[in-house]
Amino acid sequence: MRRLLIVPCGEIGAGLPGRLAGALPRLLPFEVTVGEALAVPAGAYHPRRRQYLASELLVELRRQAGGRPEPLLAVTDVDIFAPGLSFVFGLADRRAAAAVISLARLRPEFYGGKPDPALGEKRALKEAVHEAGHLLGLPHCQAPGCIMRFSSTVAETDAKGPGFCSACHRRVFP
Numbered sequence: 001m002r003r004l005l006i007v008p009c010g011e012i013g014a015g016l017p018g019r020l021a022g023a024l025p026r027l028l029p030f031e032v033t034v035g036e037a038l039a040v041p042a043g044a045y046h047p048r049r050r051q052y053l054a055s056e057l058l059v060e061l062r063r064q065a066g067g068r069p070e071p072l073l074a075v076t077d078v079d080i081f082a083p084g085l086s087f088v089f090g091l092a093d094r095r096a097a098a099a100v101i102s103l104a105r106l107r108p109e110f111y112g113g114k115p116d117p118a119l120g121e122k123r124a125l126k127e128a129v130h131e132a133g134h135l136l137g138l139p140h141c142q143a144p145g146c147i148m149r150f151s152s153t154v155a156e157t158d159a160k161g162p163g164f165c166s167a168c169h170r171r172v173f174p
Contacts, residue, residue, distance in 0.1 A: 003070035004030040004132060008037040009061060010077045012103060016121060017075055020128050027129050027162055028136070029172060038064045040078055054080040054091035058098045071097040071135045073128060079104040089151060090127045092134035099131035106154065123154065126161045133164070133172065141168050 004024065006017045021032040041060035044052040061074045080102045082088045089106060092099035106123040108116045129147050141148035147161030148168050164172060 002030050004032045005035045005068060005070045005072050006032060007035045007061065007065060007072055007074045009074045010040045012075055012077045016124065020125060023125055024128060028132050040076060049081060051079045051081045054082050054088055054100055057100055058091065058093050058096060062096050062098045073132060074100040076100060077103050089157065090131040092131040094135055094137060097135065099135055101127040101131055123157050126157055129162050136172055138168055138171060141165060
């Protein structure tokens with residue numbers, strides 16, 4: 001069984017990483033553990049955008065995690081972006097065996113709604129499965145409802161998964 005390490009990064013609360021670790025093995029071929037919390041890397045912050053560059057965040061978090069051999073999935077509360085995009089919900093780098101998801105834009109209150117921890121957590125699980133799918137080598141998928149479909153809005157995240165389409169499922173569970 002493959003292993004995956006969930007690493008809290010920032011002020012995300014104590015319970016969510018454990019709940020993700022409990023849910024992910026039902027959806028992915030991973031044994032999941034929760035590691036020690038890491039600090040949000042200040043060097044990844046871009047003041048003009050008031051966001052963190054996700055790729056820089058991954059490099060620094062992988063460094064902070066030391067020589068851990070298992071893939072790492074960081075869960076952070078800071079807003080992240082990738083070049084050419086105004087934001088991303090997550091990013092994975094298979095070569096570095098590291099991924100990150102951001103809770104910032106998954107929370108309804110980001111869009112002026114009332115706090116809904118259950119909805120935010122449901123979205124976080126979907127994004128965690130999506131980024132872990134990239135760590136397993138899956139590309140983005142065009143199938144409606146597939147967790148590997150790219151999401152540029154929370155409505156698109158809400159409309160997908162948390163499972164794989166049949167083609168992606170066969171690649172994850174051959």
